Amino acid sequence: MFTTNPFDDDKLREECGIFGVSRAETASAIVALGLHALQHRGQEAAGITSWDGHDFHTHRAMGHVAGNFDRDEVIRGLPGDTACGHVRYSTTGETSLRNVQPLYAELNSGGFAIAHNGNISNAMKLRRELIRRGSIFQSTSDTEVIIHLVATSSYRTLLDKFIDALKQIEGAYSLIVMTPEGMIACRDPLGIRPLVMGKLGDATIFASETVAFDVVGADYVRTVEPGELVIVTNEGDIRSHRPFGETHARPCIFEHVYFSRPDSIIDNSSVYSVRKAIGAQLAIENPVDADYVIPVPDSGVPAAIGYAQQSGIPFELGIIRSHYIGRTFIQPGDKVRHLGVKLKHNANRALIEGKRIVLIDDSIVRGTTSLKIVQMMRESGAAEVHMRIASPPTKHSCFYGVDTPERTKLLAHKLDIGGMQDFIHADSLAFISIDGLYKALGETKRADIRPQYCDACFTGDYPTTLTDQDDVVVQNQLELLAERVV
Structure with a gap:
């Protein structure tokens, strides 16, 4: 049985990853390799759908790409020169096989397969409306809403139906869609979630990150622009549509801080x-x-190198990470649960004993891991433990495809920096400023009006309407009022 590692619950989970290839021999094998490179973006489940010119074929499974798609018989069962795939964390919908993507449906125009990275922030409202009109849902994923919007659209062509569906949804999405006519890749008008385009010989490839191109030997061509639809026909013709007109991009800033692999290009x-x-x-x-400057591995390593180079303090590996715990670790009993952090991280005692150390990490979410890491340093004899975080305090939940804890569980929402420092028992705690983060990204500072990135997890400045969240707030207020009346 697949279970989430109980020691990984203090990180923001990396949404999902998508990969698609059109007009390539053994397309599904290429997709499987691409998904391997994107495994860090989703480790609960994986799926691939292929098109052989006559029929669609799908294999979906819980767990990692390796073990599910490294067998010849699985790849042989996914024939065709066009295929797309998905690795998943469950941000919307429960963890179950029926929610594993790509999702597939038979529409009036033929087969329709879709892989989605992101989150639709008005999915619940649209779902209620569609069910009222007679739609029957097979999953609890917000992605299925798109399929039903396409199926029920009154427009004539499939492309127009698809655009009609996109114009009804809010939130964040990068999509790869397969139909009998070809492949469509697109991003939401703000470009919150990433999507890039590459070439492998005559084949066209789309992926969440450029590192997937490196793995399959493809060349990076360009970014799919915010609000753009790139259509690749079965004959290899490539067309670009911009149904949303001019848009102001707000890509996710956390891709630079943590989500993307460090060997990717954004x-x-x-x-x-x-x-x-x-x-x-x-x-x-x-x-x-x-x-010493010491990274919390592995995500804190590049920032720690930069901190050490700028400060002149030597960079050292004071924490050694085990790469073998994985995310399928059996749930331990309560008596050993508090020891779990040492299964993943262990102090290099010979190095840090008697030393003043600066710990560098990418973020603090609940704070429980930071507390254990600081405690580990002290138990190993560190004279002082100073914590430095390579992002501003995470005070707000994400509704755009990142599995963030409820806001009330975020340490930075509950406590100021002094309170957070006391909670993790550090000698000092500091975060990069929001303007400092923008400066590191090449900007002068964060723009007061129409910021350059989506940074809602830090600022609470959500770039889209949050219809479903607003509905929940209103419903809670009505229920509270009813209780008071009674």
């Missing part, structure tokens, strides 16, 4: 280089006297 910038720049800016804003 908007022509190396993620690794940006994270080093974030660490350098963090050192400028929050210096400290110490003997």
Whole structure:
């Protein structure tokens, strides 16, 4: 049985990853390799759908890509020169096979397969309306709403039906769609979730990150622009549609901080280089006297290198990470649960004993891991433990495809920085400023009007309407009022 690692519940989970290829021999094998490269974006489930010119074929499974798609018989069961795939974390809908993507349906125009990275923030309202009109849902995923909107659209062509569906949804989406006519790749008008385009010989490839192109030997071509639909026909013709007109991009800033692999390129910038720049800016804003700069592996490593280079404090590996715990670890009993952090991280006692150390991490979510890491350092003899975070305090939940805890469970929502420092028992705690983060990304500062990125998890400035959340708030207020009347 697949279970989530209980020691990974203090990180923001990396939404999902999508990969598609059109007009390539053994397309499904290429997709499987691409999904391997995107495994960090979703580790609960994986799926691939292929098109052989006559029929669609799908294989979906819980767990990792390896073990599910590294067998010849599985790939042989996914024939055709066009295929798309998905790795998933459950941000909307429960963890079950019926929600694993790509989702597939037979429409009046033929087969329709869809892989989605993001979250539709008015999905519940649309779902209620569609059910009232007679739609029958097979999953609890917000992605299925798109299928029903396409199926019930009054427009004539499939492309127009699809655009009609997109214009009814709110929130964040990068999509890869397969139909008998070809492949469509698109991003929401704000470009919140990433999507890039590449070439492998005559084949056209789409992926959440450029690192997937490196793995399959493809060349990066360009970013799919916010609000753009790229259509690849079965004959190889490529067309671009922009049904939303001019848009103001607000891509997710956390892709640079944590989600994307450091060897990826986002908007022509190396993620690794940006994270080093974030660490350098963090050192400028929050210096400290110490003997070593130590990353919390693995996500804190590039920022720690930047911090060390800027501050002149030596970079050392004071925490050693085990790469074998995985995310299928059997749930331990309560008596050993508190020891779980040492299964993943262990202190390099010989290095840190008697030393003043600066711990660098990408973020603090609930704070429980930071507390255990600081405690581990003290138990190993560290003289001082200073915590520096390569992002501003995470005070708000994400509704755009990131599995964030409820706001009330975010440590930065409950406590100020002094309170957070006391909670994790550090000698000092500091975060990079929001303007400092933007500066590390090449901007002068965060724009007061129409900011350059979606940074709602830090600022609470959500770039779209949150219809479903607003409905929940209203419903809760009505229920509270009813209780008072009674």
